[in-house]
Amino acid sequence: MDNIKLIINFLGQLLPAINITLIVSLSSIILGSLLGLLLAAAKMSESVVLRVLARVYVSVIRATPSIIMIFVVYYGMPMLFNNWFHTNIDGWNRMYFVIIALTVLFSAPASELFRSAHESISKGQMEAGLMVGMTPFQTFYRIILPQAFVVALPNFANSVVNLLKEGALTFTIGVVDMVAKAQMIVANNSGGYAWQTYCALALIYWVISLAVDKGVSLVEKSYQAKRKTIAV
Amino acid sequence: MSLNTDFMVKVAQTAIQGVPVTLQIVLVALLISLPIGVLFALIRIYRIKGLELIVKFYVSLVRGTPIIAQILIVYSAFPSLLNMMIGKAAFSINPIYYAYIVFTLNSIATLTEVFRSALQTVDKGQMEAGLMVGMQPRQAFWRIILPQALISALPNIANATLYLIKNSSLAFIMSVKDITAIAKTEAAFNYNFLEAYLVVWVYYLIICYGAEIIFNLLERYFSKYRRSAKRTTGFNWNPFSIKQPKLVVKTDLAESERTNNAHN
Numbered sequence: 001m002d003n004i005k006l007i008i009n010f011l012g013q014l015l016p017a018i019n020i021t022l023i024v025s026l027s028s029i030i031l032g033s034l035l036g037l038l039l040a041a042a043k044m045s046e047s048v049v050l051r052v053l054a055r056v057y058v059s060v061i062r063a064t065p066s067i068i069m070i071f072v073v074y075y076g077m078p079m080l081f082n083n084w085f086h087t088n089i090d091g092w093n094r095m096y097f098v099i100i101a102l103t104v105l106f107s108a109p110a111s112e113l114f115r116s117a118h119e120s121i122s123k124g125q126m127e128a129g130l131m132v133g134m135t136p137f138q139t140f141y142r143i144i145l146p147q148a149f150v151v152a153l154p155n156f157a158n159s160v161v162n163l164l165k166e167g168a169l170t171f172t173i174g175v176v177d178m179v180a181k182a183q184m185i186v187a188n189n190s191g192g193y194a195w196q197t198y199c200a201l202a203l204i205y206w207v208i209s210l211a212v213d214k215g216v217s218l219v220e221k222s223y224q225a226k227r228k229t230i231a232v
Numbered sequence: 233m234s235l236n237t238d239f240m241v242k243v244a245q246t247a248i249q250g251v252p253v254t255l256q257i258v259l260v261a262l263l264i265s266l267p268i269g270v271l272f273a274l275i276r277i278y279r280i281k282g283l284e285l286i287v288k289f290y291v292s293l294v295r296g297t298p299i300i301a302q303i304l305i306v307y308s309a310f311p312s313l314l315n316m317m318i319g320k321a322a323f324s325i326n327p328i329y330y331a332y333i334v335f336t337l338n339s340i341a342t343l344t345e346v347f348r349s350a351l352q353t354v355d356k357g358q359m360e361a362g363l364m365v366g367m368q369p370r371q372a373f374w375r376i377i378l379p380q381a382l383i384s385a386l387p388n389i390a391n392a393t394l395y396l397i398k399n400s401s402l403a404f405i406m407s408v409k410d411i412t413a414i415a416k417t418e419a420a421f422n423y424n425f426l427e428a429y430l431v432v433w434v435y436y437l438i439i440c441y442g443a444e445i446i447f448n449l450l451e452r453y454f455s456k457y458r459r460s461a462k463r464t465t466g467f468n469w470n471p472f473s474i475k476q477p478k479l480v481v482k483t484d485l486a487e488s489e490r491t492n493n494a495h496n
Contacts, residue, residue, distance in 0.1 A: 063394065063440030065401035067412070068433045075426040161296070168298035169402075179300060186308075194308030202293075202301040209296035 003196055010185060010193070010200035017181040018204065024095060024177070025167045028102035029160060035103060036110025043115050054111070061108035066101075066166040073101040074173045098170045102163060109159045117152035118144065150223045157216035161209045168205065178204060240427045243418050247431060250411035254439065257328065257400045257410070261335035262393060269343030270378075276348050287344065294341035299334070299399050306334045307406050331403045335396060342392045350385030351377070383454045390447035394440055401436065411435050 042054040061069075074097045081089045121144050129139030171180035182201045186194045272287045294302070307330055314325070354377050362372030404413035411432050419428035 060437065063398075063437050063444075064433060065398040065412075065436055067401050068429055068436060071425065071429045072433060075429065079426060165298035168300045179298075179304075182304070195305050195312075198301055198304040198308060202297040202305060205298055205301060206293060206296040210292070 006193055006196040007200045007203070010182075010197045011203065013185060014178050014181055014197075014200055014204060017176065017178045020095065020170070020175060020177040021164075021167060024098055024102065024170055024175075025160075025164050028099045028106055028167070029163060031099065031103040032106025032163070033110050035107035036114055039107055039111030040114035040118065043111060044118070058108045058111060061105060064105070066105055067169050067172060069105055070098060070101040070169055070173060073097050073104070094173050094175045095170075097173060098167070098175060102167060105166060106159065106163050109162070110156075113152050113155040113159065114148075116155075117148040120151045121147050150220065153216055153220050153223075157212055161212055164205065164209060164212070235430075236424055236427050239422075239424050240431055243415055243424075243428050243431045244434075246418055247411050247414045247428075247435060250409060250414045251435060251439070253328065253408065253410045254397070254400050254403075257331050257335055257403060257408070258393070258397050260332050261339050261396060261400075264332075264336045265339040265343050266389075268340050270347050272340065272344040273347035273351055276344070277351055291341045291344050294338055295345070299338055299402060300405070302338060303334050303402060303405050306330055306337075327406045327408050328403075330406050331400070331408045334406075335400060335403075338399065339392060339396050342395065343389070346385050346388040346392055347381065350381040350388065353384050354380045386447060386451050386454065390444065390451075393443050393447070397440055397443060398436070401432075 039054050039058065042050040043058075045051060074094070077097065077100070078088070078090050078092075081087050125143050125147065126136075126139055129143045130136065134142070168177075168179050170177045171183070174180075176184075178201055182197045185197050186192075189197075272291070275283045275287050307327075310330060310333065311325075358376050358380065359369075359372055362376045363369065367375070400410065401412045403410045404416060407413070415428040415432045419425045
């Protein structure tokens with residue numbers, strides 16, 4: 001009983017730091033999705049060079065541990081900027097480095113799932129759209145995209161939850177997010193109540209990922225209801 | 233770029249001692265969690281009451297929380313727990329055992345999901361066919377269902393392994409001396425973090441690609457057991473090796489004979 005009380009107490013102390021986690025994950029989801037779209041376009045393009053580059057990029061990112069990515073971006077980017085653009089970015093907010101690293105990490109699975117969703121829509125849909133006189137862009141926007149969106153949704157939710165979990169590594173470069181906050185609390189208690197604190201931390205993450213799952217399945221259901229089939 | 237290449241070579245030489253540690257963690261976690269994952273998947277598929285709920289809860293909890301939180305919980309809870317059971321000796325345990333525990337618990341959850349979807353891809357008719365020819369349900373499962381499920385699970389097991397290898401880079405938080413930890417301590421001497429992490433990155437790339445190649449080879453090896461209906465279109469060597477009974481169709485003849493007989 002005491003433990004539960006402690007965990008609830010720690011929950012209250014950790015929750016204010018959720019902002020950082022949400023900002024970092026949301027911005028890297030948006031940026032990563034955009035980069036993923038570009039990559040998916042590169043993968044399906046006519047040019048061999050683009051396709052090979054996109055494939056190499058995705059396979060390298062797939063084999064990179066997230067913490068190494070974060071460290072390499074954090075230590076490498078200032079050096080790169082210094083040498084190439086002669087600008088000093090050491091003073092940047094450290095959150096930007098995490099966002100960049102997570103964007104790069106998220107773009108690989110995002111590109112994969114966009115591509116597979118696009119390929120799952122039959123070619124006849126595009127042809128039918130072009131037949132009735134729509135421009136290719138219109139056809140993509142009005143016919144392909146809504147269908148591909150529904151197909152991509154479950155996998156997208158999966159990747160988002162994965163990103164959220166990788167985002168928990170933000171603390172390694174000194175951003176005060178929930179994990180850092182939990183470690184501070186433990187340090188303040190001089191190592192006491194450690195597992196209760198971390199349980200509270202895990203609980204917050206669990207609730208967020210359950211909420212993502214639930215939300216996505218609700219959206220999916222509403223789309224499924226709208227979907228009309230030819231069969232009467 | 234002004235990378236300190238001498239230092240990179242030095243880190244590469246020292247960090248290689250961490251490679252066996254990483255591989256050890258991955259292998260132990262995989263070997264323990266594979267059978268348990270199958271078991272949990274079966275519990276979920278056959279909806280064993282009580283247990284099903286526990287497994288569901290466990291999988292959702294582990295998949296919903298970051299591995300760093302799991303590491304912190306295990307690393308803070310287990311030593312004091314063991315302290316109560318075996319006394320002071322608990323604090324002198326090699327931290328790699330905690331790494332085994334965390335990564336095993338973590339990959340059990342991922343593999344449970346993998347096996348659950350793989351077992352569901354096996355057609356129910358396969359089980360029925362097995363029972364038809366007089367196998368026990370257990371025999372049918374071991375000889376017919378499981379091999380097929382394992383083969384279709386291979387790509388996902390490869391994914392889970394990759395995920396495990398990548399996550400094992402966090403073992404340094406438990407003060408396990410793996411690749412990342414060694415590189416980190418090397419780098420801390422004169423602030424050459426970038427060089428050290430680039431070397432570590434290359435090591436992880438090599439390990440991950442190695443694992444991928446092994447799984448690809450396994451897939452190719454096992455794909456020969458996977459016979460699709462299309463394969464029969466090629467030249468069929470079977471008739472030369474197996475003597476098949478000659479089936480002579482004599483319906484026309486029989487009918488004419490019968491009519492002949494009738495005439496007679």
